[in-house]
Amino acid sequence: MGWGMTELRTARLALRPWRETDLAPWAAMNADPEVREHLGPVLSREQSDASVVRFRAEFEERGFGWWAVEVLATGEFIGFAGLDEVDDGMPFTGVEIGWRLARPSWGHGYATEAARAALDFGFGTLGLPEILAVTTVTNLRSRAVMSRIGMTRDPADDFDDPSAPEGPLRPNVVYRIRA
Template sequence: MIATSRLVLRSWRGDDLDAFHAINSDPEVMATLGPVMSRDEVAALIARMQAMEARDGHCFWALERTDDARLIGWCGVIRGTAGPVEGKAEIGWRLARAAWGQGFASEAAVATIEWVQRNLPDPDVWAITATVNTRSRAVMERLGMHRRPGLDFDHPSVPEGSPLRPHVTYSLELPR
């Protein structure tokens, strides 16, 4: 578990499904991430995160507010699986629409980066997103991440012709 003044990043629980499905089935949240997800798809996604955490000791963790213990999304680090971040420490976040614009993504990401510095040997943290995802790109820049234009790519799991296929790549060198 990672705690900040307003947030807790924690392992996934069985009772997270309804709240996380509400986030992943919101067309506004998913507009720059991919198609809205069914309840079964979200359950499978949570199961993948639980398996990653069991295998690697980290994943995109459940993200909740401390004041009301409400699940508002996810944030954490995985071993990248696509393009230039494959095998690297890839940071990511996804928040409920009601949690946007309050600094939660940046706060959780800073805590995740600090966790990576203490717990993983990686010299850098990486992030990717669809080129059109200006909100996530703004968070990456607030974190001090640098755009790596030579490493931008078409995401192989996004259909050709989709505006979400072109991806940008960012990285942050970790002080050691």
């Protein structure tokens, strides 16, 4: 039996369950080559919608996952943030933190604010001993957020993502933070 989906609130944001009204702006984000620069090819509407179905199912199954992120003052959906189990086939295991925001929401501190809420949930509610974050070597914006929330990189953890094609998406860095 799942836990349902907890909602988290920060000073400016709600990390909340996904709504049908999130699907179109989420698809627009996933069709934006700049948003997808460090993630791989843009997604079709069908792929984007399917990801939300998967997010909802994972949340129901384990009590954590990817929340939709909304700006409280405006009610605007701006992306996602949350926690996920590390994919099979990676050279490490555990729970990773992540975020993805629409381009107009970049540079306002939203990713850092949402990530701190997800860290608090992971350590406080889930009792995780450690949370990690993974991104491409070239994703300097996400790496800056990782540093701002207190995560540190050990270059010994760096790896080539086996699921990425040869090129700039393959070399990855790992950041970690302990409870």
